[in-house]
Amino acid sequence: MAKRSHARRSNQYDMDNGGFQATKKGRGKSARKQRKDEGNIVEMKSRSQQLETAYSPQRTSQPLQARTSAQQDYIDAIKQHSLTFGIGPAGTGKSYCAGALAAEALESGRIERIILTRPAVEAGEQLGFLPGALDEKFSVYIDAFRDILNERLGAGTVDYCLRHGRIVAAPLAFMRGKTFNNRTFVVLDEAQNTSMAQMKMFLTRIGEDCKVVINGDIEQSDIKGANGLADAIDKLSGVNSVHVHRFERDDIVRSGLVRDIIDRYELS
Secondary structure, eight states, X not given: OHHHHHHHHHHHHHHHHHHHHHHHHHHHHHHHHHHXXXXXXXXXHHHHHHHHHHHSOOOOOSOOOOSSHHHHHHHHHHHHOSEEEEEOOTTSSHHHHHHHHHHHHHHHTSOSEEEEEEOOOBTTBOGGGSOSSHHHHHHHHHHHHHHHHHHHHOHHHHHHHHHTTXXXXXXXXXXXXXXXXXXXXXEEOSGXXXXXXXXXXXXXXXXXXXXXXXEEOGGGOOSSSOOHHHHHHHHXXXXXXXXXXXXXXXXXOSOHHHHHHHIIIIIO
């Protein structure tokens, strides 16, 4: 009787052991598959991080330095005036200087918010043809400023500020009804594509102690008829706290090729 009981215990043990072995075997296969899957996820994430690092501008800790005397005059004008117009050909650093100064002011605490805007006007395209929500559609128009801010503040800081409203990027059409309060740095880019009514609407948003920069190239307007940038310069020249800075062809810093291209298009 004791032997049968011992045999049952032995069989039970053998069966449990076999079951344990089978379970262990199954778990081992599942664990290997899970580890394999996890390995793939980590590998893909790692590659994504490498790509992001490779193609994102590296943050610079150096203060903004002008590359030409014209850029230095433009930087000084932005610091000294409430409203600054920067006009001239492409590649002179108008957008870069404005974006970099806005980033420095935000980082130092002199301002609380950056507003980036531009008219949603492109040759042969309209905003509605782009996929996604409004902010996703407009992001393609503001990517150049995103690169500047990433370089000056770091991509993580820029993402945080965008999520929490410290940096706002919106089409010019959405500026109606807003007031640019104090401690705000506003940049209107590609202003040659504004209508006179749009420019008037934008300019009347300016509140006390607000810093505003308007950039554009009057010669590259994509709209028919008179544009708001040229009209505003004519109307506001000589007004206190308003400065108009004009860049010339010799001030182009992007490349010598850009100067040659502009010569062929505009001087020939």
